Amino acid sequence: MKKIIFLFSLSIALTCCKKQQKADTIIINANIYTVNDHFEKASAFAIKDGKFIAVGTSEEIKKNYDALTIVDAKNKTIIPGLIDAHCHFYRMGLQQQKVDLMGTKSYDEVLQKLIAFQKEKNSTFITGRGWDQNDWVVKEFPTKKKLDSLFPTIPVAIGRVDGHALLVNQAAINLSKITKDTKVSGGEIILKDGELTGVLIDAAMDFIPFPETTKEEAILGLLDAQKISFSYGLTTVDDAGIDQQVIELIDSLQQDGSLKMRIYAMISGDKQAQIDYYIKKGKLKTDRLNVRSFKVYGDGALGSRGAAMRKPYTDRDNHFGALIYSPERYQEIAKQIAASDFQMNTHAIGDSANTWLLKTYKEVLKDAKNRRWRIEHAQIIAPEDFDLFDNIIPSVQPTHATSDMYWAKDRIGTKRMQGAYAYKDLLKKYGKIALGTDFPVEQVNPFLTFYAATIRKDINNYPENGFQMENALTREETLKGMTIWAAYSNFEEQEKGSIEIGKFADFVILNQDIMKVEGDKIPKTKAVETYLNGEKVY
Structure with missing residues (x-):
């Protein structure tokens, strides 16, 4: 009997004296949306070696863990590190070194910005x-006449917001081989009264010989893009369409620690040599870089009427837009990628482009499982094509809907609008949807993405009842689309996208509860602090 009592007492003593586990950082007193399978809430977590090692209540974490760094979140909201499933990270960084024409309300304002930029x-x-031009009073493409007058000898080449149209002056044209008789496949040279206007669409832009970016400019651009992205709570970005040289630079900067951002790099599929090189080389995966996909362009943009449509544009007779390549070329690319371990992610805006690409995907993939091929934008879908998204991931950018809603119906008519920006319908077909911004086409701010997806209004509360609200997403669906579903689209759901034990400690502390705040206050959400691997990076 004495022996039993002794053992019982010893057990109690050992339990009472049990040492707390060591953690690097503990976060307590928080309003945490874990975004796990059950979308559970928590109030605390512990981090060690860059990963979550415990998630629970503040009492549980304080009882079982000790750390040098203890952060009292004071009931602030915490969400997983945000993932932008489609952006142009490198391009946005380079743009910081160039003239910024975002938000200009007239061609004259564009010219004023060019003058000021050149003076500096x-x-x-x-x-x-x-x-x-859709934001101007006169919603027409500009011409180069005033550019030629202001800059008669300095080449000027300025891109439209979507990157699918370019306005150039005569000095830039003189560096190219463009004439009014030049023929273009997969693009257009806009003429007026039989003369060059200076506006080039899609493939026609390739005639302009831009100056090469130096390595120093590239590094500065990447670091600038990182700084901006961290300030908005982004911890992973899917850079849609970058070349081998840029990918290798990113890898080297990540290896030396100067570039911390996690990047899902979509290799540009514009060059056959790059496709051949990476398929032979195979996938590249580190904790911060994932190279396992190709980005291919299916068509142009709706705003420049380059999106490939089944029927003519409503506001331009006998104009259908265009595929960038022939249907046969898409089949060649898709077959080559399907025979590898790589993912194919294709830009498709118009209903014709979406039809071609979806059917091509289906044909080459056959019954292959878990390939997770993506349609980027999936902007205008014919009614019968929604069913083709049963095993194809829709990767969409909600702010495109609220940017285009003022004029999209003029472009394509009421009937086709029923299948446009149809995020809820796409979600129902696949079961997941990946959300991004397409920055710098749209603003970097992911909270505008959240607002556009759920409330479907602009920041001026227009339209009063929301834009095509039948396709609004819930707040839970939207947060998943910006975290765990985006991670899934990158084959990374086991390591990020939610606050769970074993995953990277990537998270964001917000200034307000984005899941409960009144709808019109969502755009005022800010990232107070951004953590990557448990390290505060903003």
Whole structure:
């Protein structure tokens, strides 16, 4: 009997004296959305070696863990690190070194910005991006006449907001081989009264010989893009369409620790040599870089009427837009990628482009499982094509809906609008949807993505009842689309996208509860602090 009592007492003593486990960081007193399978809430977690090692209540975490760094979140909301499933991270960084034309409300304002930029920079070749004639009073493409007058000898080449149209002056044209008789496949050279206007669409832009980006400019651009992205709570970005040289630079900067951002790099599929190289080389995966997909362009953009449509544009007779390549070329690319372990992610805006690509995907994949091929944008879908998304991931950008809603119906008519920006319908077919911004086409701010997906209004509360609200997403669906579903689209759901034991400690502390705050206050959400691997990076 004495022996039993002794053992019982010893057990109690050992339990009472049990040491707390060591953690690097503990977060307590938080309002945490874990985004796990059951979308559970928590109030605390512990981090060690860059990963979550415990998630639970503040009492549980304080009782079982000790750390040098203990952060009292004071009931602030915490969500997993945000993932932008489709953006142009490198391009946005480079754009910081060029003239910014985003938000310009007239062609004259564009010209004023060019004048001010040149006065400051004294550039030998002026480049920039961001103009959008749909935001002007006169909603027509500009011409180069005023550019030629202001810059008679300095080449100017400025991109439309979507990157699918370019306005150039005569000095830039003189560096190319363009004439009014030049023929273009997969694009257009816009003429007026039989003369060059200076507007080039899609493939026609390739005629302009832009100056090469130096390595120093590339590094500065990547670091600038990282700084901006961290400030908005982004911890992973899917860079849609970058070349081998850029991917290798990213890898080297990540290896030396200067570039911390996690990047899902979609290799540009524009060059056959790159497709051949990476398929032979195989996938590349580190904790911060994932190279296992190709980005291919299916068509142009709706705003520049380059999106490939089944029937003519409503506001331009006998104009259908265009596929970038022939249907046969898409089959060649898809077959080659299907025979590898790589993913194919294709830009498709118009209903014709979506039809071609979806059917091509189905044909080459046959019954292959878990390939997770993506349609990027999936913007205008014919009614019968929604069913083709049963095993194809829709990767969409909600702010495109609220940017285009003012004029999209003029472009394509009421009937086709029923299948446009149809995020809820796409979600129902696949069961998941990946959300991004397409920055710098749209703003980097992911909270505008959240607002556009759920409330479907602009920041001026227009339209009063929301835009095509039957296709709004719930807040839970939207947060999943910006975290765990985006991670899934990258084959990374086991390591990120939710606050769970064993996953990277990537998370964001917000200034307000984005899941409960009134709808019109969502755009005012800010990232107070951003953590990657448990390290505060903003």
